Amino acid sequence: AIDPQFEANRDVAEKHEGHRVWGPVDEPEQQGIHGTHVAVDFDICMADGACLEDCPVDVFEWTDTPGHPESDIKADPINETQCIDCMLCVDVCPVDAIDVDPG
Ligand code: SF4
């Protein structure tokens, strides 16, 4: 599962589509955690898609990660500022790849 303390335990490696990427990043095998308020551990996401289907405000979009061992697309929290903290995505992800931190 995603580390809920990732902000303390990781450093920002880069920016992607306006959000932070928390390292380590070593593409294509290591992709890091994308987003901060809505955070997706790309190294855990296996492209189930439930988060994209269920988010009421369309926070997520697919992004390509060719060569990653778990999946070659990931749910990217490109609209994390729109999040209403409903926690649906956290509940539906089968591999616990998502952390949402209200407040
Ligand atoms: Fe979307 Fe709710 Fe997840 Fe926020 S907590 S990203 S609004 S599903």
Ligand code: F3S
């Ligand atoms: Fe990935 Fe979980 Fe969404 S596996 S696509 S973050 S439901």
Ligand code: ZN
């Ligand atoms: Zn991203």
